[in-house]
Amino acid sequence: MRFVLRRLGFFVVTLWAAITLNFLIPRLMPGNAALAMMARYRGHINPQALHAIQIAFGVNNHQGLLASYFAYLGNIFRGRFGVSLTFFPDAVTHDVLQALPWTLALVGVTTILAFVLGTLIGLLAAWRRGGWLDGALPPIFVITSSFPYFWLALLAIWLFAIKLGWLPQSGGYDIKDNVAWTWGFAGDAAKHAILPAMTILITSIGAWILTMRNNTISVLAEDYIRMARAKGLHPWRIMWTYAGRNAILPNLVGFAMSLGFVVAGAILVEYVFNYPGVGWMFLQSVENQDYALMQALFLMIVVAVLTAILAADVATVALDPRTRDVR
Amino acid sequence: MSATSLGATDQLATPPTGPAPLVETVRHGRWSDLWRAISRNKKAVAGVLLLLVFIVLSIFPGQIAPYDGQAEIFQPALGVSRHHLLGTTAYGQDIFSQVVWGTRLSLMIALAVGGLATVLAVLVGVSAGYLGGATDGFLSLVTDVILVLPIFPLIIVIAAYEKNAGLLTLIVVLGVLGWSYGARQLRSQTLSLRTRDFLESARVRGERKSYVILYEILPTMTSLIVATFLGAALYAVLTAAGLQFIGLGDPNSQSWGTMLYWAENNEALSAGMPLWAIAPGVCIALLGAAFALLNYAFDEVSSPALRVRKLERTKLQKAKPTPAQPAPSETTGGPVLKVEDLSVAYATDAGPVIAVDHVDLELGRGEFLAIVGESGCGKSTLLYAIARLLGSPLPGEIVGGRVLFNGRDLVHLDEKELRRVRWRDLSVVMQSAMNALNPVLTVYQQMEDACRAHANWSKAEIEVRSREVLRLVSIDPVHLNSYPHQLSGGMRQRAMIAMALLFTPDLVIMDEPTSALDVVAQRSLMVQIKELQEQLRFAVVFVTHDMSLVSHFSDRLLVMYAGQVAELSQTKELFDRPLHPYSQGLLGAFPSIHGPKVRLVGIPGSPPDLAHPPAGCRFAPRCPHVEPRCTAAEVPLFSVNGSLVRCVLHEEVG
Numbered sequence: 001m002r003f004v005l006r007r008l009g010f011f012v013v014t015l016w017a018a019i020t021l022n023f024l025i026p027r028l029m030p031g032n033a034a035l036a037m038m039a040r041y042r043g044h045i046n047p048q049a050l051h052a053i054q055i056a057f058g059v060n061n062h063q064g065l066l067a068s069y070f071a072y073l074g075n076i077f078r079g080r081f082g083v084s085l086t087f088f089p090d091a092v093t094h095d096v097l098q099a100l101p102w103t104l105a106l107v108g109v110t111t112i113l114a115f116v117l118g119t120l121i122g123l124l125a126a127w128r129r130g131g132w133l134d135g136a137l138p139p140i141f142v143i144t145s146s147f148p149y150f151w152l153a154l155l156a157i158w159l160f161a162i163k164l165g166w167l168p169q170s171g172g173y174d175i176k177d178n179v180a181w182t183w184g185f186a187g188d189a190a191k192h193a194i195l196p197a198m199t200i201l202i203t204s205i206g207a208w209i210l211t212m213r214n215n216t217i218s219v220l221a222e223d224y225i226r227m228a229r230a231k232g233l234h235p236w237r238i239m240w241t242y243a244g245r246n247a248i249l250p251n252l253v254g255f256a257m258s259l260g261f262v263v264a265g266a267i268l269v270e271y272v273f274n275y276p277g278v279g280w281m282f283l284q285s286v287e288n289q290d291y292a293l294m295q296a297l298f299l300m301i302v303v304a305v306l307t308a309i310l311a312a313d314v315a316t317v318a319l320d321p322r323t324r325d326v327r
Numbered sequence: 328m329s330a331t332s333l334g335a336t337d338q339l340a341t342p343p344t345g346p347a348p349l350v351e352t353v354r355h356g357r358w359s360d361l362w363r364a365i366s367r368n369k370k371a372v373a374g375v376l377l378l379l380v381f382i383v384l385s386i387f388p389g390q391i392a393p394y395d396g397q398a399e400i401f402q403p404a405l406g407v408s409r410h411h412l413l414g415t416t417a418y419g420q421d422i423f424s425q426v427v428w429g430t431r432l433s434l435m436i437a438l439a440v441g442g443l444a445t446v447l448a449v450l451v452g453v454s455a456g457y458l459g460g461a462t463d464g465f466l467s468l469v470t471d472v473i474l475v476l477p478i479f480p481l482i483i484v485i486a487a488y489e490k491n492a493g494l495l496t497l498i499v500v501l502g503v504l505g506w507s508y509g510a511r512q513l514r515s516q517t518l519s520l521r522t523r524d525f526l527e528s529a530r531v532r533g534e535r536k537s538y539v540i541l542y543e544i545l546p547t548m549t550s551l552i553v554a555t556f557l558g559a560a561l562y563a564v565l566t567a568a569g570l571q572f573i574g575l576g577d578p579n580s581q582s583w584g585t586m587l588y589w590a591e592n593n594e595a596l597s598a599g600m601p602l603w604a605i606a607p608g609v610c611i612a613l614l615g616a617a618f619a620l621l622n623y624a625f626d627e628v629s630s631p632a633l634r635v636r637k638l639e640r641t642k643l644q645k646a647k648p649t650p651a652q653p654a655p656s657e658t659t660g661g662p663v664l665k666v667e668d669l670s671v672a673y674a675t676d677a678g679p680v681i682a683v684d685h686v687d688l689e690l691g692r693g694e695f696l697a698i699v700g701e702s703g704c705g706k707s708t709l710l711y712a713i714a715r716l717l718g719s720p721l722p723g724e725i726v727g728g729r730v731l732f733n734g735r736d737l738v739h740l741d742e743k744e745l746r747r748v749r750w751r752d753l754s755v756v757m758q759s760a761m762n763a764l765n766p767v768l769t770v771y772q773q774m775e776d777a778c779r780a781h782a783n784w785s786k787a788e789i790e791v792r793s794r795e796v797l798r799l800v801s802i803d804p805v806h807l808n809s810y811p812h813q814l815s816g817g818m819r820q821r822a823m824i825a826m827a828l829l830f831t832p833d834l835v836i837m838d839e840p841t842s843a844l845d846v847v848a849q850r851s852l853m854v855q856i857k858e859l860q861e862q863l864r865f866a867v868v869f870v871t872h873d874m875s876l877v878s879h880f881s882d883r884l885l886v887m888y889a890g891q892v893a894e895l896s897q898t899k900e901l902f903d904r905p906l907h908p909y910s911q912g913l914l915g916a917f918p919s920i921h922g923p924k925v926r927l928v929g930i931p932g933s934p935p936d937l938a939h940p941p942a943g944c945r946f947a948p949r950c951p952h953v954e955p956r957c958t959a960a961e962v963p964l965f966s967v968n969g970s971l972v973r974c975v976l977h978e979e980v981g
Contacts, residue, residue, distance in 0.1 A: 014472045021481065026488050139370070142623050146561060146615030148568050151587065151608035158596035158604075214626065223762035226716055231777045231826075232749030235742070241776070245767050257474060257508060261562075264479030268569050272591075282480060283573055286487040294487060298480050305477050320767055321810040 003323045007313040011306050018302040022295050023072050027065070076299070082292035084285075092296040095281065100300065102172050103277030106193050107266040110200045111308075114262075115255060117201075118208025119248060125209065126216030126247075127239050138213065141206030149265030153199045153272040160195055168192050170274040196273045204262050211254050215247040222246070245319060252316045256309040263305055278304075368628060374620035381614055384430040394421040396428035396581055406599075413602040416589065425586055426606050432582040433614060436498060436567045441560030443502030448509030448555050453540055453548075455510070456517025467514065474507040479566060486575040497576065501563050509555030516548055554625050561618035568611045583607035661734065663833050663866045664690040664713070669728035671705075671712045680938045682708045682723065684890040692833070693864040695857070697881035697898070699874050699913065703934050705890040706870045707838055713737070713868065714755050714836050715745055733833065751781045754827035756837040760819035764811040770797075770822050771807035777829055796825040799859060817848045824856065828863065835860075837869045841876065853880055874913055878902055886910045889935050889945040896970035906972040908950045944974070952976060 075081070081092040125134040161169030173189045219225065220243055228238045267279030274280060278297055285294040317323050366372070384391060393410075394400070399418045407414050413422035455466035482500055489496065520526060529539050545552070570576055571584025578585060586607040590596075595603040671683035682705045690696050698706045708723060713730050715737050717723035730737040732753060737745065757763035765773055774793040778784055784792070794804040800821040811819055820840060827835050837856075841849040857880045860867055871877055877884070877898070884901045886894040886909060894907040905911045912930035932949040935941055941948055943958035950957070956975055964971045965978055 010468075010471065013468065014475055017472050018476060021476075022484070025485055138623070142370070142619045143612070143616045146565070146619045147612045148565055148572075148608060148615075150569060150572055151604075151611065154587075154591065154596060154604055154608070158601065162597045210623070223757055223759065224765045226711075227755065227757055227763040228765070230714060230716055230749060230755040231780065232746040232751070233776055233780050234746070237776060237780070241768065242765055246765070249767075260475070260477045260479065263477045264566065264569060267480065267483075268572065271573060282483070286483055286573075286575075289487070291487070294484065298484050301477050301480050305475060309475055321769075322766060322812050325813065 003317055004314065007310060011310055014306055015299075015302060018299060019073065019076055020069075022298060023069055026291070081296040081299075084290055084293045092293050095293060096278070096296050096300050099276060099278045099281045099297075102275065103266070103270070103279060103304075105189075106196055106270070106275060106277060107200065107262070107279075110197045111204065111259075111262055111266075114201050114205040115208050118205040119212045119251060121205075122209040122212025122251075123216050123239065123244050123247065126213045126220065127243065129217070129220075134213070137209055141209050144202060145204075145206030145210070147203050148268075149199060149203050150268035150272050152203055153196065153269045156195050156199050157272070167195050169195075172276040192273075192275075196269050196275055199269050200262070200266055203265060204258075207254075207258050207261070208251065212247060212251050215250050216243055219243050219247040249316060249320050252312045252319075255312045259305050259308055263301060267301075368624045370620045370627070371624035374617045374624060377613055377617035378621070381430055381434055381610075381617070384427055385434045388428045388431060392421075392424035392427035394424040396420060396425035397579075407602065413606050414600060416593070416595075416600065416603050418589075422600075422603055422606055425581065426583070426610055428581045429583045429586055429607060430610070432494070432580060433564060433567065433584070433611070436494070436501070436582075437560040437564045437614065437618070439498045440501040440505060440563035440567075441556045443498065444506040444559035444563075445509065445552060445556040447502065447506035448513055448559075449545070449552060451506065452510035452513030453517050453544060456514040457521065457536070457540055457544065459518075459521075463514075467511075470507045470510045470514070473504060474511060476504075478504045479569065482566065482570065483573075483575065486570065493577070494580070497567065497570070501566060502559075505559045505562055505566075506555075508558060509551075513548060513551055513555065516551055517544060520544060520547060550625050550628060554622055557618045557622040557625065561615050561622065564611060564615045564618065583611050662689045662731075663692050663694075663733060664688075664868070665729075665731040666709075666713060667729045667731065669709070669712060669730060670726050671708050671717065671723055672726045673722050674724075675938065678938070679726075681726075681940075682890050682937055683712060685728070686887075686890075686892055688885060688892070688895065690834070690866050690868065693860070693866055694883070695860060695867045695869065695881045696883050696885060697869045697871060697877040698885045698887055699871055699877070700887035700893075701934055702872060703937075704887045705937075706887045708890075709887070710836055710838055710868060710870050714753065715740070716755070746780070749781075750777050750827075750832065751830045752832050753834045753836065754830070754832045756824050756827050756835060756840045758839045759843045760823040761811065761816070761843070763823060764819060766811055769808050769810055770814075770826075774807075774826055774829060777826065781830060792829060796828050797822065799828060800825045800855060817844055817852065820844060820852060821855070824852075824859075828859065828865075831863050832865055834866045834868070837867060839871050840869075842871070842873070849876065853877075856880070886913065889940060890937055891945065891973060892964060892971065893946065893974075894970065894972045895964075896972075900968075900970060906967055906970060906977055907946075907974050908952050908976075909946050912949075946974075 079093055081096075084090045084092045084095050121133070121137065125131075125137050128134060157169045160167050168191060172192050173185065224246075225238065225242055228242045233242075263279075267282060269275070270277045270279035271283045278300055282294065282297040282301070285291075285297060388396075397420060399420055401415045401421060403415060403418060413426065415421055416425070451466050451470060455463045455470070481504065485500055526539065526543055529543050534543075567576070567582075568584035568587070571580075571582055572587045572591065574588050576582070576585060576588075578588065584607070587604060590600070590604040590607070593600070593603075595601065666686060666688045669683060669686045670681060672679040672681050684705075686709055688696070698709065700706050708717070711717050712723070712725050713732075715725075715730070717725065725738050728738070732748065735748070737748070740748070764770075768776075771790075771793055774796070775789050778789045778792065790807075793807055797804050797807065802818055802821055802825065806814060806818065806822070811822075814822060820843065824840065840856075841852050844852060853876060856867070869877060869881060874884075881898045884894075884896060884898045885892060886901070886907060888907075888909050894901065894905070894910045896906070901910060902914065905914050909930070915929070930949055935945055935948065941958070943960055944950070944953075944962045947953045947957040954975065962973050962975055964973050967977050
């Protein structure tokens with residue numbers, strides 16, 4: 001329990017760091033980007049709305065830096081991120097919440113799938129050391145994991161959508177459809193998700209395979225594996241509860257660390273596919289200089305990553321009894 | 328480039344003469360060692376070659392590219408031809424020339440970011456690890472926060488505010504945000520080095536901290552530092568390309584990412600200029616792959632366990648099955664274990680090394696046999712050969728002889744048949760229960776899986792039996808639900824013995840089961856083992872390097888030297904009248920509790936390298952009684968009053 005609490009504390013500290021960066025970056029940039037940003041809003045919206053944004057951003061010419069910082073923190077706490085310029089007059093939170101399910105479904109599911117599959121394949125490759133799986137996989141995946149996600153996405157669109165015409169080339173669903181909970185819509189959304197999902201899967205799975213393979217190889221040299229063999233346990237039992245259970249622990253830590261990489265890739269994949277998720281909207285907001293939306297989406301991404309890491313921590317606690325004891 | 332073909336790269340590992348440490352790290356991996364290891368690794372060679380190609384391209388683009396990459400002087404969207412190896416862009420630029428010119432910026436970003444991130448990682452990681460305390464706490468927190476912050480979106484945020492961010496900004500931002508992973512690893516490496524002897528001695532010498540860090544710590548971390556650099560460079564290649572692709576770099580710069588940006592804006596793939604998008608992507612992937620391959624190769628070099636040691640099957644022939652003999656009716660009356668002419672070899676780069684050389688021994692029911700000798704004499708290897716626990720993934724293979732257990736030859740049983748014998752009839756107690764017990768399962772779960780593997784017991788029966796065996800070794804059964812790390816060292820060791828007794832086997836093989844304990848705990852555990860053995864009538868083969876430990880417990884003693892039996896006698900006989908000079912030396916190395924005070928004499932020198940054993944008697948180089956005939960020919964075992972001894976001094980008597 002102590003472990004989880006400590007990780008929760010870390011979650012809060014990191015989130016605070018991200019919020020603070022969000023506040024500081026526009027102010028530290030040469031030419032005070034925050035003021036330039038306000039200038040951009042002026043004339044587009046009525047003074048009342050402008051004032052609201054000023055509060056949301058903590059940009060207020062009458063306040064000192066520290067005072068506006070606390071005002072900013074307060075606004076974030078109450079979920080007041082301001083008004084989106086792109087989707088005026090939507091509140092930013094409204095837009096973010098609209099994009100979130102798409103990304104959770106695409107990136108979330110794919111990442112978990114890549115982790116689970118990669119871990120299994122890595123375990124098998126190490127278990128059958130020197131077999132064809134073990135011989136072929138590492139070189140292949142060392143190379144695929146250095147592919148740029150977006151480039152693979154471009155090729156996938158070209159081949160499967162344009163040349164072969166098997167799958168739609170962009171978007172999250174057919175525009176003719178109504179976004180609703182129907183089978184037809186779900187099937188359409190799934191069809192749109194296949195290509196981006198495969199892109200993320202292929203480029204991200206290599207890392208999990210390689211680290212799991214290497215972890216397992218180290219674990220296989222441990223005395224408890226020899227002991228398990230001496231006990232005459234079934235090989236599957238040894239592979240699963242002796243090798244796998246122990247080798248996955250460092251992989252869970254690795255999961256947390258590599259997540260940033262996956263997120264970066266996923267943002268670009270959404271961008272290439274015009275997939276209506278957080279990443280695509282994030283880049284849209286950058287393009288439209290919609291800073292309020294951009295900041296909110298950035299924080300959204302941070303929260304998503306931190307939540308995933310926390311989940312990995314919880315899994316670690318569940319799988320490793322040593323983390324459960326107060327030390 | 329398959330992993331199996333990498334076996335020959337492994338000259339850093341010393342030839343194992345016992346169950347060698349499998350995960351050795353290149354502790355004092357100086358540059359020269361590292362370079363030699365790398366130059367023999369195929370992945371590394373591929374990575375270096377790729378990198379060299381790009382370096383050449385980036386230095387001499389003017390000489391290699393036929394045209395100026397930016398000049399819009401040709402017809403747009405030309406196909407592949409002799410003049411345009413990769414065709415032209417929608418703006419009439421030569422794609423091949425653009426790719427060549429683009430190398431410079433991409434490579435420069437990679438190297439600059441790699442360098443900056445490495446310097447920061449070393450500074451932060453090593454200081455945190457070496458200084459410790461509050462400094463460590465703070466630096467580690469900062470490292471961890473930056474590590475999990477999604478850096479790519481953060482860079483986009485920065486780039487969004489600073490539209491005309493130049494190359495320098497990009498490099499600085501990438502470098503400043505990309506050091507954390509390396510710093511974390513360098514910190515833990517430094518932590519593990521901190522207590523090492525060579526650092527302690529530097530501290531005692533009163534060296535300055537900066538000196539210790541620069542000259543003592545950093546050189547030992549070469550491979551980790553290189554890995555940090557390669558990792559950061561790979562990350563920079565991909566991140567910079569991503570940023571340029573979405574138009575966040577200078578759109579007029581010449582780089583692969585920018586090429587992709589323009590290609591995407593002109594829908595190059597569907598508009599008949601596929602190479603415009605494919606070529607720069609391939610280059611990014613190849614440059615990334617160069618760093619990734621090198622990184623992977625470094626991983627392999629610094630932990631040899633990752634490399635597959637190619638067993639030289641040609642030289643190392645497995646023992647041939649001897650014609651099946653009718654299973655003798657010895658199963659009840661005969662010896663429980665009969666080892667005949669057993670030889671074990673390890674495959675090394677220098678060829679096979681015979682670690683156990685034609686060993687014979689016999690063990691009666693309920694007998695206690697101790698095997699003693701210095702480390703590296705092959706005693707543990709013999710033990711694991713008997714238990715058929717050598718081989719994948721551990722090195723070593725039985726190359727000759729038989730191991731008759733209850734009349735059955737274990738050497739030629741397959742894994743499935745072996746499983747039926749294991750634990751029910753033959754169990755093993757290992758040196759350190761901390762390592763031999765699965766850390767993520769409770770004691771009960773580890774007993775349960777053995778029970779389920781061999782008996783059709785109900786849950787209740789398994790629990791009853793588990794409690795019973797724990798009580799046998801005087802552990803409170805509440806500890807059934809404890810994890811190994813929750814028990815004390817002595818308790819863990821006894822729990823492992825309890826586990827070995829689940830089925831009251833005929834033979835328990837023990838590999839220095841007390842060596843992890845303090846002297847008092849050693850004694851009490853020995854007494855307990857002896858009591859259990861007499862009570863339950865199982866036979867024991869007990870390996871130890873501490874002769875005095877077994878003096879009161881073993882029936883017979885087998886002294887091993889350099890893979891061979893040096894002497895085999897009754898324990899009392901051997902202590903009273905050691906025949907082999909090596910046994911005499913070993914006894915001289917241990918104080919006697921009862922006898923008169925004598926000066927302890929050790930044995931000068933160390934056991935021979937088994938890859939090149941000395942001719943004749945293997946002990947000759949260290950023997951005080953050496954004669955010319957010792958080195959003339961192999962010395963056989965002579966029988967002297969019921970003892971066996973491999974020494975020419977006893978030739979006449981035999």
